[in-house]
Amino acid sequence: MIKTELDNFFGVLAQRDEWTIVGHAIPDGDCIGAVTAMGLVLKSMGKKVSILVEDGLPARYEFLPGSLMVGSLAELPRIFDARIYLDCADLERIGERTLNILPEASITVNIDHHISNTRFGHINLVDEKASSTCEVIYCLLKQLNLPITKDMATSLYCGVVMDTGSFQYASTSPSTHRMAAEFLELGIDLNHIGTNLYESKTRQEIMVIKMALSSLDTSPDGRLAWMELGYQELLEISAENLHFEGVINLARSIKDVEVAMLFRETEPGSVKVGFRSKGAVDVNRIARNWGGGGHIRAAGASLSGDLPTVKELVISKVKEELA
Numbered sequence: 001m002i003k004t005e006l007d008n009f010f011g012v013l014a015q016r017d018e019w020t021i022v023g024h025a026i027p028d029g030d031c032i033g034a035v036t037a038m039g040l041v042l043k044s045m046g047k048k049v050s051i052l053v054e055d056g057l058p059a060r061y062e063f064l065p066g067s068l069m070v071g072s073l074a075e076l077p078r079i080f081d082a083r084i085y086l087d088c089a090d091l092e093r094i095g096e097r098t099l100n101i102l103p104e105a106s107i108t109v110n111i112d113h114h115i116s117n118t119r120f121g122h123i124n125l126v127d128e129k130a131s132s133t134c135e136v137i138y139c140l141l142k143q144l145n146l147p148i149t150k151d152m153a154t155s156l157y158c159g160v161v162m163d164t165g166s167f168q169y170a171s172t173s174p175s176t177h178r179m180a181a182e183f184l185e186l187g188i189d190l191n192h193i194g195t196n197l198y199e200s201k202t203r204q205e206i207m208v209i210k211m212a213l214s215s216l217d218t219s220p221d222g223r224l225a226w227m228e229l230g231y232q233e234l235l236e237i238s239a240e241n242l243h244f245e246g247v248i249n250l251a252r253s254i255k256d257v258e259v260a261m262l263f264r265e266t267e268p269g270s271v272k273v274g275f276r277s278k279g280a281v282d283v284n285r286i287a288r289n290w291g292g293g294g295h296i297r298a299a300g301a302s303l304s305g306d307l308p309t310v311k312e313l314v315i316s317k318v319k320e321e322l323a
């Protein structure tokens with residue numbers, strides 16, 4: 001992060017007393033950890049705070065401190081003129097519906113860690129080397145010399161754990177572990193966090209995993225694996241609005257698979273594709289073929305078309321990349 005950007009952020013933070021925090025659509029653990037932690041930080045500074053996440057708070061994150069602050073389009077919070085966007089590689093990531101209703105802000109702060117970030121803010125605090133947006137926030141708090149409370153640490157730790165695959169991914173650095181150690185020293189409850197993140201799945205979530213695994217297919221050489229979730233099938237088990245975090249990793253976990261994909265039909269004629277890789281394949285570059293992006297080993301894109309057509313198109317392109 002550039003020092004002038006940090007100085008600009010510290011300046012507007014001191015000047016403005018009302019802030020709206022915006023996370024991305026279909027939020028994951030890093031997004032929710034980041035928005036709740038930042039909400040707690042701003043409140044500790046005496047600021048008025050609202051939080052908007054288009055799809056609302058996934059049930060698995062209801063245990064987090066500050067989760068009651070998270071609003072959605074269904075329960076729209078008050079929108080302030082100063083805005084912080086968290087974990088969004090571009091402005092469109094907040095969701096089309098949210099983008100259409102949000103008034104223009106006089107100041108926008110973009111805090112993120114995606115390599116594909118477009119620097120859309122007035123102030124851009126982006127660190128592509130960080131494990132997560134939560135780690136970026138931790139570094140900012142250190143720069144601000146603000147105390148990190150146990151509640152803030154709980155939210156930040158959640159984001160780090162989820163975005164590093166429990167410290168498995170290449171984005172995990174020595175500083176990531178040192179940060180986690182500091183959170184432990186602050187007294188975060190690992191058992192409580194672990195139970196909520198990994199051992200509290202709903203029946204619908206298990207049914208979705210079953211559905212995804214039943215569709216599992218691989219390329220003849222075993223280097224490519226994919227799964228699909230059709231809109232009608234999700235509708236039948238009332239899971240069309242479920243958050244699907246982690247499902248794709250089942251395909252990536254297969255021995256010899258280099259690229260895994262999850263095709264999810266969000267509505268008829270619209271498909272979200274998740275990409276995960278291990279090894280040298282840059283799925284961020286692949287996702288950019290369809291206007292998506294993310295990280296080298298984790299990315300996503302949205303395509304128009306029916307599910308079979310989108311699958312054929314994307315699988316063909318990925319096979320070219322692997323050739």
